[in-house]
Amino acid sequence: MNCPFCNHFDTKVLDTRSADEGKSIRRRRECNNCQKRFTTYEKLESIPLVVVKKDGRRDLFDPNKILSGIIKACEKRPVSMDTIEKMVSDIERSLNSNLDKEITTTIIGEEVMKKLKETDEVAYVRFASVYREFKDVNTFIKEIEDLIRKPLNDGVK
Numbered sequence: 001m002n003c004p005f006c007n008h009f010d011t012k013v014l015d016t017r018s019a020d021e022g023k024s025i026r027r028r029r030e031c032n033n034c035q036k037r038f039t040t041y042e043k044l045e046s047i048p049l050v051v052v053k054k055d056g057r058r059d060l061f062d063p064n065k066i067l068s069g070i071i072k073a074c075e076k077r078p079v080s081m082d083t084i085e086k087m088v089s090d091i092e093r094s095l096n097s098n099l100d101k102e103i104t105t106t107i108i109g110e111e112v113m114k115k116l117k118e119t120d121e122v123a124y125v126r127f128a129s130v131y132r133e134f135k136d137v138n139t140f141i142k143e144i145e146d147l148i149r150k151p152l153n154d155g156v157k
Helices: 063-073 081-097 105-119 121-131 137-149
Strands: 011-019 024-031 037-043 050-052 058-060 102-104
Touching: 050 105, 063 081, 063 105, 063 121, 081 105, 102 105, 105 121, 121 137
Parallel strands: 050 102
Antiparallel strands: 011 024, 024 037, 050 058
């Protein structure tokens, strides 16, 4: 690691700590030439996740789009921002654990609906009505009837 002050190539590590909730390593270093100290961060380089849209276009994955959709679905519902952020984090982790680095919007939408269904059924129906493009009231009623007939496995409604 070159010193940012004198550009000397020989530095030593004084302290190493976990940073960013274990996602990176913080190292405190000292230059062996000028004795000035500086901090570096090491982070695992990740391969970006690409989203394949219904029309075939490809975009980089943006968790903020999921966050925005969930916030809209949970509007005026008793769902905290911490819960929403955890849902987004869980969905992102699930998508990244997939071996494919291209993921369809259908898979993302299903993951979002699964999390919303576990958290708040009204928010789930709101999201599903937009995501599945309900055409009429009958489609909406059918989704609610399915929700009533198929409670979650863990007993949460």
